[in-house]
Amino acid sequence: MADSAPLLLPSYTSASEETHPPLPLPLPLPQHCGVDGDKHAVRSIDDAIEACVGRTGSAQLLRAIFVALAWVFDAQQTFISVFADAHPSWHCTDTDARACSAAAASTPCGLPPGAWAWDLPASASVVSDWALECAGPSLVSLPASSFFLGCVLGGLVLATLADSALGRKGMLFASCFIMSLTGILTAFSPNVWAYSALRFVCGFGRAMVGSSALVLCNEMVGRKWRDRISICGFFCFTLGFLSLPALAYANRRSSWRQLYLWTSVSSLCYTILLHFLIHESPRWLFVRGRRDEAVAALKHIAVSAGSNSVNSSFSSLYNVGGEETWNADVFSAVKMLYEKKWAFRRLAAVMIVGFGVGIVYYGMPLNVGNLGSNLYLSVTFNALAELPSSLVTFLLIGKLNRRGSVILFAAVSGACSVACVYIASPAWARMAVEVVSFFSACTAFNITLIFAIELFPTCVRNSAISMAREAIVLGGALAPLLVAEGRKRGLFVSFGVFGLAIGCCGLFAACLPETRGRSICDTLEEEEHKQTIDSSATV
Secondary structure, eight states, X not given: OOTTOOOOOOOOOOGGGTTSOOOOOOOOOOTTSSOOSOGGGOOOHHHHHHHHHOSOOHHHHHHHHHHHTXXXXXXXXXXXXXXXXXXXXXXXXXXXXXHHHHHHTSOGGGSOTTSEEESSOGGGSHHHHTTOTTSOHHHHTHHHHHHHHHHHHHHHXXXXXXXXXXXXXXXXXXXXXXXXHHHHHHTTOOSHHHHHHHHHHHHHHHTTHHHHHHHHHHHHSOGGGHHHHHHHHHHHHHXXXXXXXXXXXXXXXXXXXXXXXXXXXXXXXXXXHHHHHOOOOHHHHHHTTOHHHXXXXXXXXXXXXXXXSSOOOOGGGGOOOSOOOTTOSTTHHHHXXXXXXXXXXXXXXXXXXXXXXXXXXXXHHHXXXXXXXXXXXHHHHHHHXXXXXXXXXXXXXXXXXXXXXXXXXXXXXXXXXXXHHHOOSSHHHHHHHHHHHHHHHHHHHHHHHHHHXXXXXXXXXXXXXXXXXXXXXXXHHHHHHHHHHHHHHOGGGTHHHHHHHHHHHHGGGGGSOOOTTOOOOSSHHHHHHHHHHHHHHHO
């Protein structure tokens, strides 16, 4: 097809105008993820979809919120090791008080068998179930580290599939299915090695849940709701995180295997419903040249929006040429990100910011045990801190400058994290400062992901978001090592390094262009054209 083949949009006509059809609006859809022809007359896919489906209806919003529920199960699998792999408390049973007091300050490893006992049933934790209380820190932290390493590898291998072969819904379904199935199998692990291997596979599959759900939510709704529907995902992640202390506390005298079953079986049921209830993103289908499926998805969305407000004829949407070939292989999107200098600079800056945010975001919940407070309460306070973070983002995202907000919240989180090292008493003060640090990191996390969505066009958006989350998870993979070292060498190795990392990395947001109030683009060339216009307006 010619690069400037027009896409004729459905018209909105009154009864008196039916005999005088309006002129078609041209929408170039070139083969190479770009726009040609008269740049000033270009209409984007975004304009076409908005014209076809009209306003965003309640049914459409409910489906987008249902997609966002994937974050609930994502959060549960991410932080479940805080309870399943916890070091349980113990007490001495030996009548020799002297021998008991000699070991009570550290571990029961020096006591003879029968001289001590766990406070809870041995099956309550992986550590007590498999007698890992005297094992080295590398073995005890192996399951958690394996999970995050799986996330890193999964992000690298699967990142471009949502932009190329599988699509947003296909990738989300596959990721949720792998995460759910391996979570169920984890409950039947015979030893720590099989357990760690299954956690690795779970992390590999889970790597794309958040990014695929986030992008699919955004592409299911109109412009008015994009910012807010993204934050619904953050709310759902908070709900998943917040549900864990409650489930773990109710399960404290049962096996850790039950905790995996409760979370994974419900996740599998959600995955099955997702397959039957949710359509693929019409925006992605158009970019891929799958016109029949795109029109079918748009018709479904239009009915959800209300048949009285939209034109029911979508035949003109078929006026697109052959199938797109710009991302024929699964790594084309990543190649395009690296070949375009402006895209590479944006991706590098977002990933550096994400790395610093990820260290604190994933590290703080793992590190609360070093504060000496109740584990269930500490994790609950951290989970509760995500609620006001999501609420602040929801209420203010339309007014917040992305660049300045990321820098500000990263700096506050870093300062409070370092303060945890030097505030020894009272204990509530140090906990309060830690919660403020986590709250700021959560807010920076939320804004960074929304920022990344606005920075990259549709044809590479999922890959870019995946790489940004990859950097966040990489920071999370480093966090358990810092937490373990902090137990031995002092709080500065954990809280201090956390603070310095997020504070310094957050400064790289200054390298990114401000995106508040800008519409999102669908092609790389469209984004470049917008940069040219913005530069001319500035001059």
